[in-house]
Amino acid sequence: MAQTIYNTLTRQKEPLETLYPDIVLMYVCGPTVYDKAHVGHAMSTLVYDILRRYLEYRGYEVKHVMNYTDVDDKVIIRANELGVDPLDLAEEHIKEYASHIKALNVLPATVYPRATQEIPKIISMVEGLIDRDYAYPVDGDVFYRVASKDDYGKLSGRKLDDMQAGARIDVNELKENPMDFVLWKSSKPGEPSWDSPWGLGRPGWHIECSAMNLHHLGEQIDIHGGGTDLIFPHHENEIAQTESLTRKPFARYWVHNGMLQFSGDKMSKSVGNIVTIEEFLDQHDADTLRMMVLNASYRSPLTFNDEVVAQAESNLDRLRSALRPASPDESPATDESLESLKAQMVKTRQGFVEAMEDDFNTAGALGHLFDLVRGINQARDANIDQSSLSQAQVLLRELAEDVLGLRLEREETESAKAAPFIDLLVELRRQLREQKEWELSDQLRDQLVELGVLLEDSKDGTTWRWK
RNA sequence: GGCGACGUGGCCAAGUGGAAAGGCAAGGGUCUGCAAAACCCUGAUCACGGGUUCAAAUCCCGUCGUCGCCUCCA
Numbered sequence: 193m194a195q196t197i198y199n200t201l202t203r204q205k206e207p208l209e210t211l212y213p214d215i216v217l218m219y220v221c222g223p224t225v226y227d228k229a230h231v232g233h234a235m236s237t238l239v240y241d242i243l244r245r246y247l248e249y250r251g252y253e254v255k256h257v258m259n260y261t262d263v264d265d266k267v268i269i270r271a272n273e274l275g276v277d278p279l280d281l282a283e284e285h286i287k288e289y290a291s292h293i294k295a296l297n298v299l300p301a302t303v304y305p306r307a308t309q310e311i312p313k314i315i316s317m318v319e320g321l322i323d324r325d326y327a328y329p330v331d332g333d334v335f336y337r338v339a340s341k342d343d344y345g346k347l348s349g350r351k352l353d354d355m356q357a358g359a360r361i362d363v364n365e366l367k368e369n370p371m372d373f374v375l376w377k378s379s380k381p382g383e384p385s386w387d388s389p390w391g392l393g394r395p396g397w398h399i400e401c402s403a404m405n406l407h408h409l410g411e412q413i414d415i416h417g418g419g420t421d422l423i424f425p426h427h428e429n430e431i432a433q434t435e436s437l438t439r440k441p442f443a444r445y446w447v448h449n450g451m452l453q454f455s456g457d458k459m460s461k462s463v464g465n466i467v468t469i470e471e472f473l474d475q476h477d478a479d480t481l482r483m484m485v486l487n488a489s490y491r492s493p494l495t496f497n498d499e500v501v502a503q504a505e506s507n508l509d510r511l512r513s514a515l516r517p518a519s520p521d522e523s524p525a526t527d528e529s530l531e532s533l534k535a536q537m538v539k540t541r542q543g544f545v546e547a548m549e550d551d552f553n554t555a556g557a558l559g560h561l562f563d564l565v566r567g568i569n570q571a572r573d574a575n576i577d578q579s580s581l582s583q584a585q586v587l588l589r590e591l592a593e594d595v596l597g598l599r600l601e602r603e604e605t606e607s608a609k610a611a612p613f614i615d616l617l618v619e620l621r622r623q624l625r626e627q628k629e630w631e632l633s634d635q636l637r638d639q640l641v642e643l644g645v646l647l648e649d650s651k652d653g654t655t656w657r658w659k
Numbered sequence: 660g661g662c663g664a665c666g667u668g669g670c671c672a673a674g675u676g677g678a679a680a681g682g683c684a685a686g687g688g689u690c691u692g693c694a695a696a697a698c699c700c701u702g703a704u705c706a707c708g709g710g711u712u713c714a715a716a717u718c719c720c721g722u723c724g725u726c727g728c729c730u731c732c733a
Contacts, residue, residue, distance in 0.1 A: 193688095203663090220733085221733070222733080223732090223733065224731080224732075224733095230733090232732090232733055234733090235732050235733070236733035237733075239733090240733095248697090252732085264731085265731075266731065266732090279689080328675055347727075348662075348663085349662060349663070350662060350663095350728090350729075351661095351662090354660095354661050354662070354729085355661080355662090355729065379701095397731085417693090417733090418675085418733060419727095419732075419733035420663090420664085420727060420728075420733085421727070421728065421731095421733070422728095422732075423663090423727090423728070423730055423733070424728060424729065425728095425729085425730090426732085448733090450664090450726095450727085451726080451727065451733075453726075456725080456726085457726085458726080458727070458732085459733095460731095460732060460733090461731090461732075462730095462731070462732070484671085487671065487672065487673095487681090487682070488662080488671075488672065488673095489665090489672085489673085492664080492665075492672095493665080493725095493726060493727075494671095495670095495671070495672095499670060499683085499690050500670080500671060500683095502683080502684095503670070503671055503682070503683045503684085504671085504682095504683090505683095506682075506683055506684090507671095507682055507683070509696095510682070511684090513696070513697070516696085516697090522692070531663050543680095544707085547673085553673070553674090555671095555672060555674095555680090555681080555682095556673050556674075556680070556681085557673095558672095558673090558681070558682080559672090559673065559681035559682080560681080561681090562680090562681050562682060563680085563681075566698085567696095569696095569698070570697090570698065572697075572698095573697065574698095587679090606669095622688085625692080628692075630692060630693070633692095634692095634693070634694075637694075637695090638694095641695095646695070646696085647694090647695075648694090648695050648696050648697095649691070649692095649693095649694080649695075649696095650690090650691085650696085650697095651690085651691090655696090657720055
């Protein structure tokens with residue numbers, strides 16, 4: 193079996209065949225940094241992190257570029273409202289997003305380019321497009337001439353005629369065609385601007401991504417990612433610009449993640465139904481969000497509500513349950529249970545890989561991990577020894593942590609200091625129980641739960657863990 | 660109005676032609692002083708209506724519903 197990947201361009205799953213052996217060139221559209229990012233942005237970032245981790249697991253070197261759009265109408269408008277410099281505003285949100293990426297355990301991209309750092313490249317691209325009649329300058333603006341590219345619309349499956357018929361776009365007298373889009377935009381006084389052959393101005397939204405691709409990855413790339421909301425016009429226009437200039441197919445695979453749905457609608461700033469990443473991380477383990485993404489198809493809309501969040505948290509607990517140590521007693525495990533665990537390990541790895549090879553079917557892959565969890569827990573109940581159990585636990589951690597990016601062992605930095613005190617209380621409770629002081633010992637247990645500590649009594653004594 | 664996606668048990672969902680994965684929740688059981696955790700057991704014919712096929716959740720047509728895009732958007 194070989195890796196398959198769904199390509200929006202062809203609307204089907206295709207075998208992944210990269211431009212260069214064992215290397216994947218992947219570009220993902222990042223956020224426009226004018227406000228706090230929400231969990232929908234996080235979903236997108238997580239999706240491509242998971243793709244990347246799996247490809248690396250399979251031996252590819254992934255060159256991963258994610259951009260920040262740091263100059264744009266929205267940035268300028270918001271900065272004016274706040275009375276701050278637009279570039280400072282962007283900088284602030286880039287820093288914040290970078291910290292979220294880290295908190296979400298997303299592997300750092302190879303490069304994080306910004307629109308404002310690509311101005312010379314953008315200008316030379318626009319000049320090239322004008323030279324070849326794909327673009328035209330008017331009064332300090334430069335527009336791309338959509339009629340000049342006969343396959344314009346191939347990604348989104350639209351025809352120019354249809355688009356114009358139902359177009360809800362402003363009529364701009366300067367444009368030859370209402371669908372023409374801006375490559376370079378003249379700036380008003382006080383706005384961020386750069387000198388150009390067409391006067392002071394700034395780049396249009398679409399051209400920056402084309403420029404960053406060209407600069408950091410080259411004329412052709414393997415995977416271009418982003419949300420489904422970017423298919424049109426953003427990615428359509430990127431294709432038009434880039435291919436007009438290079439005369440080569442741009443991205444081999446166009447990959448789009450579904451939108452996070454919140455109370456029936458796409459979560460977006462314009463709808464106003466936002467949960468920011470910051471708010472989410474305040475209340476939940478970062479892995480909760482990753483678990484939500486993993487439990488669904490990356491291409492479909494993802495439901496986001498309190499119940500689903502709680503389910504994801506339970507899912508994490510379940511995975512973690514398999515990492516508890518063995519508790520062998522006098523009756524040793526049978527050969528049968530040892531064999532059964534070994535068989536489960538083989539089945540798990542195989543099933544996991546098969547699912548992931550099928551267009552990154554993470555929900556299917558996760559199903560196989562849960563089967564392994566059950567196998568491990570069964571083996572523990574069957575008194576298997578720790579070294580046999582560990583082999584299966586290592587496999588679970590390899591797949592869940594290294595490949596899917598979950599963190600099953602929690603970092604207990606601050607709370608580690610509390611451990612000796614909790615141990616003390618557990619010992620105190622043990623003595624109470626020995627004297628059958630059930631009421632007091634139960635009270636102690638209940639109060640520890642309120643502090644976030646779960647006690648579990650077993651025949652070998654009491655263990656505790658953070659909730 | 661145009662383009663596209665989707666509709667699987669209470670919830671989240673995998674599966675896209677040959678006996679309905681997995682998780683959460685629920686009920687029953689084992690264990691336990693009681694809990695918790697773990698383990699075992701229990702439940703769906705796949706929106707609806709036609710059609711193709713030996714065989715359909717899976718293909719085709721229609722209906723209803725939901726969502727995305729067509730303007731900024733991950």
